[in-house]
Amino acid sequence: MIAKGWGAATDRGRLRKVNEDRFIASPPVFVVADGMGGHAAGDLASQLAIDEFGSMAGVDHVTVSDTMLAVDRANETILAESSKDSARLGMGTTITGIVTVVAAGSEHWLVFNVGDSRVYRVMDGRIEQITTDHSEAEEMVAAGKITREASRQYHRRNVVTRSLGTDPAPTADSWVFPPELGDRFLVCSDGLTLELAESAIHELAANVDDPQDLADQLVARAVSAGGRDNVTVVVVDGERAASTDEPEVDTTPRPLVQENAI
Numbered sequence: 251m252i253a254k255g256w257g258a259a260t261d262r263g264r265l266r267k268v269n270e271d272r273f274i275a276s277p278p279v280f281v282v283a284d285g286m287g288g289h290a291a292g293d294l295a296s297q298l299a300i301d302e303f304g305s306m307a308g309v310d311h312v313t314v315s316d317t318m319l320a321v322d323r324a325n326e327t328i329l330a331e332s333s334k335d336s337a338r339l340g341m342g343t344t345i346t347g348i349v350t351v352v353a354a355g356s357e358h359w360l361v362f363n364v365g366d367s368r369v370y371r372v373m374d375g376r377i378e379q380i381t382t383d384h385s386e387a388e389e390m391v392a393a394g395k396i397t398r399e400a401s402r403q404y405h406r407r408n409v410v411t412r413s414l415g416t417d418p419a420p421t422a423d424s425w426v427f428p429p430e431l432g433d434r435f436l437v438c439s440d441g442l443t444l445e446l447a448e449s450a451i452h453e454l455a456a457n458v459d460d461p462q463d464l465a466d467q468l469v470a471r472a473v474s475a476g477g478r479d480n481v482t483v484v485v486v487d488g489e490r491a492a493s494t495d496e497p498e499v500d501t502t503p504r505p506l507v508q509e510n511a512i
């Protein structure tokens with residue numbers, strides 16, 4: 251298992267009456283869902299999506315297609331539940347996460363995204379956003395109409411261009427890549443990035459060693475900085491430092507096997 255440590259925290263924030271964010275942090279799945287829709291529908295949508303991933307928790311051999319299937323199933327479940335009650339009409343959720351999958355015979359990270367929650371990779375000396383937001387604000391940035399910094403306070407910041415609970419089903423973005431020493435990932439709802447600049451997020455992520463402690467501190471900072479939205483952070487660590495009892499790489503020359511020998 252390439253996930254070696256993890257932690258998670260969530261908070262309703264200071265302005266919202268309900269926390270419509272949900273998460274799961276249970277290997278091999280680390281997922282955040284940010285629900286939308288009034289009358290307790292947003293938290294139902296995000297809960298339904300997370301429940302779909304709950305069935306993958308504790309499973310040893312998860313694949314990319316298992317994960318994508320869970321996204322599709324979550325979309326179908328949300329659609330089916332929303333048709334049962336007019337108060338749930340239009341309920342939906344973002345879904346964003348990192349899963350350890352077996353690809354080409356070995357463990358890899360799979361990052362996937364629908365909506366405007368994010369996955370960040372914390373690297374040596376920098377933080378890198380892996381996901382691309384599916385939001386009107388991101389489209390405005392891409393079109394050069396507003397700056398990335400201004401997009402954090404964009405007045406229609408809440409408008410997402412892809413979400414679960416839609417027909418036709420949204421296409422999830424996905425990235426598959428091998429583990430590297432020092433891997434640290436943050437999965438977060440937009441309530442974090444609304445309040446904290448990436449530089450502030452990076453500063454904490456680079457200095458707080460314990461993943462649960464980091465998740466708690468990031469959420470607390472976002473709430474004290476304004477807490478205008480629900481805020482959720484899941485931290486996932488791979489192998490954090492070179493292990494001393496690692497077996498030496500075997501460099502013994504092997505006899506050459508001549509192929510096509512006649």
Ligand code: MN
Nearest residue numbers: 284440441479
């Ligand atoms: Mn949000």
